[in-house]
Amino acid sequence: MAELNLDGIAARLESLEETILHRLLDRAQWRVNDAAYLSGASGFPGAEPRSLFELRLRSQEEMDSKFGRFCVPEERPFNKNLPKPSRTVNLPDTGVRLKDYDAVNLTEPLLNSYMLILPKICPAGDDGQYGSSVEHDVYAVQAIARRLHYGAIYVAESKFRQDAEGYKKLVEARDRDGLMEKLTRKDVEKKILERVKTKVRSLQANVNKSIRNTVRYEPIIVYYKDFIIPLTKHGEIVYLFNRVGND
Template sequence: MDFLTTKLTLDTIRQELVRLEDSIIFALIERAQFARNANIYSANYFESMGFTGTFLQYFLHEIESVHARVRRYTSPDEYPFTKNLPDPVLPPLQFPQLLAPNAINVNDQLMSIYLTNIVPLICTDADDSNYGSAATKDVDALQCLSRRIHFGKFVAEAKFNGPEHDRYVALIKAQDRDGLMELLTNVDVEKRLLARLRRKALVYGQEIEEQDKEVSEAHLRIPLDVVSNMYERYVIPLTKEVEVEYLLARLQHVDKA
């Protein structure tokens, strides 16, 4: 990412997070045009054709393999869902060392939340046989959500280097998980975020005809509250979990970052 070449401030990170909200909403709207197609998430269905795992796992691994070859996962803001990915075919890019070394990857949790608590809310519970199309949109949505959540690492690093540095150091030394969670939580920011998401879901989710008309819930392609509820219940908590995990190990690498 371009912003990774600039100095990491909460303001540049925030701009990127706000922009990512749009990508996430677009991806969910795109997914919602297809039925749920439960077969693509069922190991039984796909294994009957001689594969291991689900159709989505197979498809995700194939796409991540293509992306790995063009060095997607060498970028500090990109984390794969699948393992055994090939090496890049492109020469490595030099990224500035913005983060302390870490192996935090919460994509397994994200996948479980996505399949259980998001797809059923935006898709009709039916099978329209568009397995490839649905899986393509799943991959888009999962990749955006993963990027959003792992941005917690940048948020945490910026907060660690900010005005509360000494308080963070003390809490990390005490390995005080709850204290860290409290210090990094900004209720006002979260409230504004949720309000903005409702507004975005209303505007971007509407079906548009030629004539001007009032924006109403009647013409939305995903339920109005799905996005803000998803952020409140899952995206924000998982992001903060990434932040806390990152911070708990942050002092092991004082000299490196």
């Protein structure tokens, strides 16, 4: 069960980082385009109050659900009431011990935070390219969601296995502060932030700035520091509360 080795998990998280950055840099080729996120401005008759972005995300997830995406623990959907998979999906034992994978679903705070980072990475204004904007939004939020849930679920399970008794006691005492302290690895967090900074720069090192919008590393670092890292830890705690007793 390679997934439950902490080094293996850290490696997977690092690889998912690249994909998140690719997708944010691609989204940043379009303007913010507020209209794509406004209720009733989607261009789809009768779709109010849903925005074009909401419609696109739902449509993507309906397709993904039929293809079996949400049978995977780290793929948690943004929408409810999606169609069942029409495909047989055979997964090996992942080692995840949750009765319902959606017990750890961080998509709602993710969406809120994504709307905050968008104007910090995209040029201001409206270029009319709403379809392309929301297409790339969906790719980006799905990549972020995969990283968040993978981190929350697998990191927590792996740490739990290192000290099942210790975590169990804290969960039973409902000691969230104690859990947070036990989970936190400041050195790892610092390393992630340094790595993201280096990558945002090197991914854009040979970009022709007159034709491609470049993104500063600062908002992405802040996003990791204030959102991705703390929300992953919050997810770890939720995992542990739902995990204890499922052996």
